[in-house]
Amino acid sequence: MRSSTPRQPRADQAAGVPVSSRTRKRKMPTSADVAKVAGVSQTAVSVALSGRSGSARISPATRQRILDAAAKLNYVPHKNAVALRRQESMVVLFITRPSRIEPFGQVIPHVLTTAASGALAEHGYSVLVTQPEELAGGGRALTALIQRLQVDGVLYDSPDGPEVMNAIASAGVPSVMLIRPVETGNPSPSVVVDPQPGMAAAIDHLGLLGHRRIAYVGREGPHPIDRHRLACFQAALAQYSGHQLEESIFLVRDYSIQAGEQGAERALTHNERPTAIITSSDGLTLGVLRYANENKIQIPYDLSLISFDDAVVADLYPPITSISQPFAECAAAAVELLIKAIVDGQSVHDQLTLPTQFRVRSSTGVPSNFICYPQGAP
The missing domain is CATH 3.40.50.2300 (Response regulator)
Structure with a gap:
């Protein structure tokens, strides 16, 4: 037997709020929604929003229409889905200096990896850090590691010259060297400092x-x-x-x-x-x-x-x-070179040179035996 007591209206009903607004969770826009608004296929949306031309060609006008539709819908491609379509891991391997150097010597690697991590994060990439001596088997093991991790690129600040460079080249991924100038015959781009x-x-x-x-x-x-x-x-x-x-x-x-x-x-x-x-x-x-x-x-x-x-x-x-x-500027510049190589799908052979700066502090002064010579004296 049902109660004859009349049901009281909810507060939101009394306020005139539509049922759909309070019960239906807002749906996140999809690439299909963008395609519908722009009047194109989902393939065209994928090509336009990936930043690559690929095998599918779309006109500048169509690309702009897709971008406008995505902006209107507040649609942002999920970076993992984009990476999967591109067959990318969105991970970069950073090979840093050996840990056998003295503790103070780890400051420079820390500055470089921290700056590189920040710059890579802005592009949606994560970073893995390793050191050459962690790999038993030398260059061959490094090549195998790069291929097993399926990283998209390599940054390296390791003094262990040809073996490391050859191992990276054998892995077939884009790479950029930090601080150290490129040796003769090494095709990798680099960011160097001019003393x-x-x-x-x-x-x-x-x-x-x-x-x-x-x-x-x-x-x-x-x-x-x-x-x-x-x-x-x-x-x-x-x-x-x-x-x-x-x-x-x-x-x-x-x-x-x-x-x-x-x-x-x-x-x-x-x-x-x-x-x-x-x-x-x-x-x-x-x-x-x-x-x-x-x-x-x-x-x-x-x-x-x-x-x-x-x-x-x-x-x-x-x-x-x-x-x-x-150091921080070097790492950021190296990331930009690497991202360019990854996105363009072709190697770059640039060597970017950054200048040193001179900073005066308290450890320099007039020598104790200083003699003030007359102007023009030797």
Whole structure:
């Protein structure tokens, strides 16, 4: 038996809200909806919104009509569906420097991977990070890893030269090298840093302060980066337009703090003791600082010090004057080159060069033996 009590209207009914508005969940637009509004096929919608021409050709007017319809409906293609149609994983592999280097040396890889991850995310890509020594089997294992992961491209900032480069080339995916110049015969594009602007500014700075003997502590060996930094140091000294400058060069085995200490000891116990030192890395700078502290050498009063890298030395005491590498900008530029290669479906052979900057801080000053010469004196 039904109750004779009349049902009270709901508040939304009393307010005149249509039943469909309160009971039916709003449907998300689909590519079929876009196709219907634009008066085209779903294939045409897929081609227009993917950004590629593919085998299906559509006119600019049709493409614009599809884009207008998508905007009107607030339709956004799901990135996973787009990737599936394109047969892409939307993942990039980042091969970074070996972890066997000292802890401070991991700062640069961290800056590069963080900047690259952010730039890739803006394009809808994720990033996987690996290091060469994690792969037992060397280059062949790296090639297999790239193919197994089905990554769309590779960024690499690894000093392990030909083996890594050949392994990436064998995998057949687009790749871009960061920081390190491309070796002869390697077709990969790269983003490199030019030491010359920062080095020239550093020499000018020391010359104007009154320094005449300037030492260079850098890594020995045939690597093009080391050769280039040393060559820029020597060229900047030769091109300095002020008083004559004397150079002394002390090469060490690597970029470690211990190597920096050894380089500082050789430089500062030399018969012609320099009043300023320029190092080729932050690690060597830390070694010079340690040697100076242990031997009561005050910076900048007894010795001016300039670092190359500027990854970890700005917050030391004293803050170190530096030739600064644009690490974050390098990573972002490398991502743009890689995305271009992935989207266009063809390799690029560009080498993009970014300049170093010179940042003056508290580790440089007038040499303690400075003599103010009359204008025009040698």
